[in-house]
Amino acid sequence: MISTAAPPLARRISALARTLTIGVRVCPDGRARLTPRGELVHGCADTLTATLARLPSGTGRVELDMAEVTFMDSAGLEFLDVLDAFGRTTPARVTATGWTGQPRRVLELAGLDTADPLSHPAAPPPADAPAKPAPHGPAPHAPTPLALAPSAVAVERTERLLELEQEVEQLRHALDSRPVIDQARGILMAAHACSPRQAWDILREASQRSNTKLRTVAAAVTAGAQPDGPAPAEEIRTALRTAVELTVGTGPAGPAAG
Template sequence: MTSAAHTPLEGRADTLVIESRVDAGRAVLAPRGELVRGCADVLAGKLAELPADVGLVELDMTGVDFMDTAGLQFLETLGDFAQLHGVPVTTVNWDGQPRRILELADLDTTDPLHATRAAVSHPSSSSAVALERAEQLRLLEEEVEQLRQAIASRPVIDQARGILMATQGCTSDEAWTILRQTSQLSNTKLRTVAAAVTASTGSDGAPPPAEVRAALKTAIARRGH
């Protein structure tokens, strides 16, 4: 049996797709996409489609490339299914940003359904881990938000790099260094610097703020030194 579940999340179609196959009572689910708002419902629907005689469920997380705090609800749904049906459930192949989220939540990346990392190393510390969970989730949410901002900033930064490459005759790496140094010297966010550089090239574009102009001039002068 092979099938896929689709759901539109936040205006984007097919943010999460779950493919499945069942062989001799072993079900392998392969999520692909993002574990964001609504992902737990997608998983619940897929689990409900499994045959009643399934004796083992394994999730291969290789295809998951992004996860926010909703991913913890995804894991809770999986754990609830295991407890309700008495079926062993495992998740494997956590990598990249989703693995980082598990680490921030202090979950064991090889077995996030059953143990925290601290509890694995120090079973007596599990109560302390529970007390720290609220702070860990706050840090997790901050990191996810920073990643979202970085993703949103990428187009304007790439455009600014292209402008510098064209106007300064520099390489892509050199353009990146100029932007980064300008950000540091002017104490201005990198995205703001990139937006100012991009806007200034328009026919009616305003020049960058004075502090950014001065820092940009310095950064360009440093190139090659």
Template sequence: MDADRALLTPRGELVHGCADVLAGKLSRLPARTGRIDLDMSGVRFMDTAGLRFLDVLRAHGRLRSVPVTATGWTGQPRRILTLVGLDPTDPLRPPGREGTPTPATTPVAEAAAKRPPAREEEVERLRASIAARPAVDRARGLLMTAHGCDSDTAWQILRETAHLSGTPLHTVAAAVTAEVDRSGPRAPEEVRKALATALARRLRAPRA
């Protein structure tokens, strides 16, 4: 708190349950709170639950009659806001008009209705990527355990394997999971070769 201003700084990922966490935090703010600002620069990933997060923030501002902002978006979360038609510098503002939306609408709903048809294919790819995230995270965790590497290195191994084999990342993740924990059918030959190359490059001991 800074006088009557509340500054919230979310960190990590906006996924299922994040809107409930925000609602709980907002309900515990002091009664004197006259403004709520969220610094989103520490958020590195969000799925569609992140949009519900924004709706909860906006609804709280309307209920308490206090201004609310969510600024500082970067990376993948900023890209999602752009894809769904929200302004990443001020995603709580209704697109294409000034003022406050009617209670029956939200910035997310209005943005979806106004989204250009040309973006639909990219939005669908984004949805598919988000749906595949749990498999990718599992494969990354298995690589970290099996090879003693950190999260960033495991991610680079997956990315490089996908690039070298010409295989989608979610397919590589499934193949890596099968290869590392010996579950299910063996990974295709091209993926196994690409994985071996990526492991050799990323885990090579530094020279003295």
């Protein structure tokens, strides 16, 4: 029996999440051997929940071999929480062993046992404590709360993804802004007999001095050059006039300086 799920990692980064599959082999003695393969990322807990729900009702032990899990972020701790809850709400004994590579390192960073993060040996009773009679039936499973602190690996990966998204957004904005900026540079070159580089410097200087986005300054220059076009706002006109003087010196008055 194989359970497969491939939910997105998050919004626009769904392509980064690899499919998690869980192979299941039920043994005659009531053990279920689970073999997860892939990455423990967003959605892995749902895959595990669906797999556990399909196990036979008489399953007395669930053993996970994690050796084929290649990557784990903080969602992997949710995966372990599902296992923990299953062990506390059913008679089955649950173990998760065989951790290697990066997932093992995440367990270390989260302060969990790298041999089996679900194992929590009970503290020995005081020497003078009276002996308790053995309980009848299967021993209850002690609660094993798992820390949900995000791992350093998950944080680093998330930060890098956010950086990439910001870079893409900046490039997209630059492409959208380029036509109006190029037009404004052409107008400034014609009005002040300056080079393309000097025209760019004028726009940049005016943007900084007026505390206005460069694209907005360029749009004001372009609009002002049209017949009966609106003059740039006063702060932009003043900033352009100063930028022209600093860049090319006193020159022919044009739509940029107003």
